[in-house]
Amino acid sequence: MTAPILKRCGYATVLALSLHLSAGANEPTQAVPTAPTAQPLFADAAIESRLMLLSRELRCVVCQNEALSESPAELAGDMRKEIRELMKAGKTDQEVLDFLTSRYGDFVLFRPPFKPLTYLLWIGPFVFLGFGVLIWFMALRARRTFKSAPVSSEQIAAAARLLEEKP
Amino acid sequence: MKRWLPLVFFFVLVGFFAKGLFLNPREVPSAFIGKAAPVFTLPVVGQADKAFSTTDMKGQVWLLNVWAPWCVSCKVEHQLLMALADSQKAPPIVGLNWKDKSRDAERLLIQTGNPYVAVPDDLSGRVGIDWGVTGTPETYLIDQSGTVRLKHVGPIDVDIWRNKFVPKIKELGA
């Protein structure tokens, strides 16, 4: 059975290659830049990437359900600036989150903290899944010994007649 | 019996939805109710050498009204605040001037009247963030020991004053 195997390997290789060639285009061929290079908008790249990730976890408190990372609102800009200052002062991500929740409450977090109030929220989906798996098992157990409704000889004859008819 | 479950579940949901029609999902409650009011010291509008500090108000019940000259709803509330200040029976009101980039506060207060005992100037909005301010107007009630007792989002009208603030103020013995 080598032919099918090789064929499948072939498909996989093509897929892999195409993904590699296009996605792995992160080594630029070096042309000597003749123009000045654009500077990053904010000096500290490490802090900016932390800010980007963290601001996705935070809610813009004056918007209709938007993240701090993408909100154009002025207060959102103020809050991002504030976070930047805190990070520059050496605060950890958790300390920044605590700073904001102590002022705006849990409302500002898009990832609800795991506490008694949210046990149902976090555990619920897995309970649903577990419950569903249980139902699956029970349904199958019932089905295995299931007997279909009995069919009478008239029904069989009628079925034969229907099959004979032209479509 | 489990064939009735979907219906029962649905009616439970309906109950929540009905209640939800009366709630505002965007309103952010204050995280400071029952906690110490954040301390700040800021320069005062119109008086270059003076400053206001929250510690100045220790020992009395007072109101912090967050407002701005560009805020339309604040103008609506302004008359009531003037009346309260004139009546001498309400707690003193401190007016936090929030993010006033155009520097209009002084002129506006001269024009329309000043109900405030002090007007600290929060140009950057930093103090606002410390208090969990999300917009204007917002009003906080702080007690004698410096604990926040109440926060109201939006302009105050006579009904809100009577039904929400007055009982609380009486409770604090002011």
Added chain:
Amino acid sequence: MIPEIGTLALILALLLALTQAVLPLWGAQRGNLTWMSVARPAAFGQFTFILIAYLCLVYSFLTNDFTVINVANNSYSNLPAFYQFTATWGSHEGSLLFWSMLLSVWTVAVATFSRTLPEEMVSRVIGVLGLISVGFLSMLLITSSPFLRQFPGPAEGSDLNPLLQDWGMIIHPPMLYMGYVGFAVAFAFAVAALLSGRLDAAWARWSRPWATVAWAFLTLGVALGSWWAYRELGWGGWWFWDPVENASFMPWLAGTALIHSLAVAEKRGAFKAWTVLLALITFSLSLLGTFLVRSGVLSSVHAFAVDPQRGAFILGFMMLVVGGSLALFAWRAPRMVAGGAFTWFSRESMLLANNVMMVASVAAVLLGTLYPLFIDALGLGKLSVGPPYFNAVFVPLITPALFLMGVGPLMRWKGDSVPDILQRLKWALAIAMATGLLLPLTLDGYKPWAVLGLGLSTWIALTVLIAFRERVKNASQLFTLPRAFWGMHLAHLGLAIGLAGITMVVNYERELDVRMNVGDQAQMAGYTLTFKGTENYSGPNYEGTRGTVIVSKDGEERFTLYPAKRVYNRSGSVMTEASVRPSLFSDLYVSLGEPLNNELTTWAVRLYYKPFINWMWLGAVFMVVGGFLAATDRRYRIGAKARATADSASPNTQGA
């Protein structure tokens, strides 16, 4: 005058809808053929009048009749004509009218393509659709008329929300609503089955194509919404788990469960009661979506203007429709006879597993979406539940389903053998695992989620190939395969492609914030982007500033991007118009931020590299095509052929 004709037309439509509801349903109950035969003409009549009403609204928009409040609030004389047209569904009132119109379109479709169904069933289905129409038309006339007037009319309108002035607006809501409304048909079939007490494999056969077409439209609608958000919002996001997005995703998940459940009901006569319940649930979720967007109960970027009074009306309507149907289900459930037997290792059991996981996912998304409301209503405070939660919870729930997608379609009905399946699939499994584990080594960072996503999508794609390979010996036989076969596998393949796209974008996208002076260069993913400055330009209803960014690779100029900012004349809103260069394997996306100096020569520019993002939409296209193919399978059209052969001899069709 015209708006008043519109109102009159709606009233007539309502009366016809009442007729369409009452007479056929009562006729079916009593076996009265005359009353039952009212169904089709009433449906056609209702459609005619709703269309007239809709055209009146269109006319008001196109003639800038600002005495009509809806036009004044959503239009502007300089708004380009096709946006004036799409603005008819851009408001709460207009979109309700649009909903009602699409409902009557589906009803007419049912009336037309149901000649081979028993009259009793058809009357009930059309009757139920009539009841739903009555609800929507009443809501329109009583609380949300788009034809309210104001005299004197303002000189100018307030303009359509600039976010809606985009291509996506033209096509996303219609497709989405076709999906939402389409599930009303499946709902109507389910209620008809409950009312008649007749629930058998034939019922499943009749309902299935309708459910599948509705599902295909909903898939298209959801995908278009995501694509539109990506292009329009300017920050490269495409799914936010926003309550309104979830409101479209939940019926989609339930609809997916439904079409799979119908497969078992049709082929094996099993899961009938469950399928009926699922049909009721899917449409209930559609209605829930309608409620959530318009009632203000949840905070969402998508929400129409908040009006608790309208919310109360919709809630009341939901109680009647959903509550009524669930009560009917509870009452009639004992009558339904269970179907065939099967073992734990069979296609039925795999489809049951699919249903379990889809429903668990719906429950999870519903829980997360409504939790803030639960907590607030109980006075326990305010919480936010956003993307971090949904991503954390949804991925584990959907992963087993994705894995089983590879196994299920290859399994036999009733029972299959484990060693047999293992033998057929072992190489696919090996290659998929190898791809998942090894491919990320060649990419920009080894990410565990990429391993999972790539492994699963390879797995699904390979099993689709195996299915074809086992079925045909040579390529020419491909086109003799039934459409249902093609449809199923294309749709599954589409999901695999979409999954690969999502995996790559989420794990390997790049974002860069730079300050660019005129002449500056930036590097992104092997491309060199040179900023050439900005210029001002005017649009029909806005003033814009457009930047020019020349993109080159290996020293050679490849293409130019024009990110822009627009200030709309009427509303003063500022919109960021990102410039996107799409290709099959990646998107380069440039967004203009704020000017950093007064001469406007230095700007904050955001650059995005989004690998394989177009595979997401491509996958969706495959799913939609697959759905339409499956729904038009020969066995659903055979009734039509039977009619044709009754009159003339037709060529003998080969069984496929």
